[in-house]
Amino acid sequence: MNVTDFRRRLRDWLDTHDLSPAADHSLDAQVAQLARVRRALWEADWMRYGWPAEVGGLGGGAVLRAVLGEEVARRGLAEPGIWSLVEVLVPTLIDYAPPALAADLVPRLLGGEEQWCQGFSEPGSGSDLASLSTRAVRDGEHWVVSGQKVWTSLAQYAARCVLLARTGGPGHAGLSAFLLDMDTPGITVRPLRTLHGVDEFAEVFLDGVRVPGDRLLGAPGDGWRLAMDLLPHERSTCFWHRIAHLHNRLDRLLADGCEPDADALGTVWLDLHTARCRSARTQRSLAADGRLGPETSVDKILLATAEQRLYDTARDLLPGTVELSDTGAWRTEYLYSRAATVYGGTAEIQRNIVARRLLDLGKE
Template identity: 75%
Template structure:
């Protein structure tokens, strides 16, 4: 099925099947809605396009998944950030897990029966991922994990965690596991952000025994897994996010008293630039290219566009951000994190300077 046929058929199906969220806009409600949407799309087959048959997919180019996420975001059927986590974690399992484990687990993520989380950041190693200290030591057929993760999205809802551990010194001493979150020794504590949502959590691992066959790749493959995973955060996920931001621009145009304001044009231009860049990344994925440090450009452009859009909304809707409890306020506050999550803007610019422009360390 080509992209045009896929989009047309999907839109027709969505028009005939009401997946609109209910009145509960809490985080609990958003996670329940996400499961509902994934389940319906999987049962109808749409969620299976673009994924390999080995994990229950129908095959076809990955761009079909981007189209699906774009339609979900444009119709506000699910919060785009938590919907898009599938585009980070499923490819990682497919690439690094034993084939039987991937075939067993990935459909559970696709069909909405499970939510997963990603255990990378630690209190002392956020953007400096190589400094992580959560350790895993062998014990018989198991590995025993001890340490702490933080800023772990939706950990309180997650059945599994794709996590990085320290098994030896240096970059070659980082090893990844797929950990069941109901394993004894795991404690999850949600963190309240300034936009009033417990989206993140800190997770403590106290002598958590993980079977050896839950290792992703081999001992020491964790750094390469992370380098493969992080560009996925900045590819199809960003395409979904940009589609969502366009809906907010449309809403701002409908609500402002001055739709000809020049700042609106600047916000549109920033979004359009990010979309053009993301479109180029989608083409590279479709061609089977390996994504790497160039996706840091995508990250900088998206963060800039998101903050510009909500800054413009603040300026054109006087008092709405400051004096009301509207969705605009929540999304404005969340946009402040756009230059932090997924790697800070400073780190991304360093990557661009050193790895793309060859400017060295000075």
């Protein structure tokens, strides 16, 4: 199915199937709504497009998944950040898990039966994955994992976790990846209270957690390669969804009667349009050869800049909405936007990557 037909038919289906969220905007409600939307789209086959038949998909390019997520974001059917986790985790399982394991588990995630999380960051090892200290030691047919993860999105809801741990010496080569069942004895999850008041992130403590040997993703020492393959997915289809959501918020800013400042609003629109054009190029690259590299750091910089400018403009043009209210979407989203230049790789690190790896400016 070509993209135009896919979008038209999907819109027609969404027009006749009400998947609108309820008035409850708590995190519990958002996660339940995400499962509801995925389940309905899976049962109607929309969620299957863009994935291979080996995991229950109907084939077609990743652009079909991008269109699906865009339409979901445009209609406000699911929060775009948690919706997009499948774009990070499913390609990883397809590429690195034993085929039978991927065939069994991926449909559970795509179909809304399960939620998964990603266990990478650690205290003191946020953007420097090579310094991870969580360790996995071989014990017969199992690996025994001990350590701590932090900033693990939705860990308190997750049935599985794609986990990085150290199985060898220091540096990149000593890292391996596992698919961990979150109900395994020895796992403690502690949600983190954040500035914007939503406990989306959690700490995960692992104390002698036994992981079956067939849950190793790839071979021992493949963890860094898996991470480098996974991270660009955060900046491709996921970003396409996020940009659609931010365009929605710009429309909402106008609908909420903001002060008519054409220069400020035009600057926000231009930032979003620039990020969207860059993301479209990334989508084409992904469709051409399925591989993305350091150039996605440009996407990260542009999106973070656009997001923060949008919410700065909302604060300026809706006086008091952010500062004088303890509740409301604008306040919550403004506070969350402060982290846009931190999570997923800080803006400073992204600029260093652009300078060193794209512009060949050296280390200084």
